[in-house]
Amino acid sequence: MLASLAANYGWRSVSLTVGGVALALLPVVALLMRDHPQDLGLAPYGASDNEERLVARRGNPAAMALLALRDGLRSRDFWLLAGSFFICGASTSGLIGTHLIPACLDHGIPQVTGASLLAAMGIFDLVGTTLSGWLSDRWSNRGLLAWYYGLRGLSLIYLPFAFDISFYGLSLFAVFYGLDWIATVPPTVRLATRTFGTERGPIMFGWIAASHQLGAALAAFIAGALRVELGTYLEAFVLSGLLCLIAALMVLFIGRSRVTALPEPMPAE
Secondary structure, three states: OHHHHHHHHOHHHHHHHHHHHHHHHHHHHHHHOOOOHHHHOOOOOOOOOOOOOOOOOOOOHHHHHHHHHHHHOOOHHHHHHHHHHHHHHHHOOOOHHHHHHHHHHHOOOOHHHHHHHHHHHHHHHHHHHHHHHHHHOOOOHHHHHHHHHHHHHHHHHHHHHHHHHOHHHHHHHHHHHHHHOOOOHHHHHHHHHHHHOOOOHHHHHHHHHHHHHHHHHHHHHHHHHHHHHHOOOHHHHHHHHHHHHHHHHHHHHOOOOOOOOOOOOOOOO
């Protein structure tokens, strides 16, 4: 829809539409959103009735965030999580979200049709991410991330050749890649919470998500520079795919450095 607005009425109509929707959500969030389940007299989702409820910590949120970052920079697991999520951003919003439509134009595919591929990815992403959340409660999160990044890497290496097959080759990529788009988020959140604790985990994931955005920004710039210099997106897509394969190896080492404390021996009677 936004691509059609841009084609028919210019890019300003897209900016105004997105801005208007964001403003319309402000009163909805202000009136309906809550910070904690106990604000509505509820226990956390999945908690037992007699489970002790967490009390929100008080303090300067900026200071708490910076202290969390300081501790995170000393943790190998933080670097592995942030590094893999850096590659996640570089291979999704930075590369595909920014450059898929221009790549389609390079191959004679109209921009609205290229945007339809992104729309299809969004639909399959909803399915893939929901299924990933279900799997994250039941399977190894490290193993899931390794599969996600590995399959994403293979799909990105396949993408430059899909343009030469037909629109159906791109449709296959949209389905396969779409299922994987944000599927990395649930296991990454769970690993961050498991590594840094329930209270600090969300703050640490905020910094991990910041690395995702840094990766996206860098990939958006580098892919554009490669396209201008070399006249094709082939190198950008293949390099991003190889980075995903590296991330698939990185995530397997998350949590491996921790030593599990042995139970204390029972006193002899």
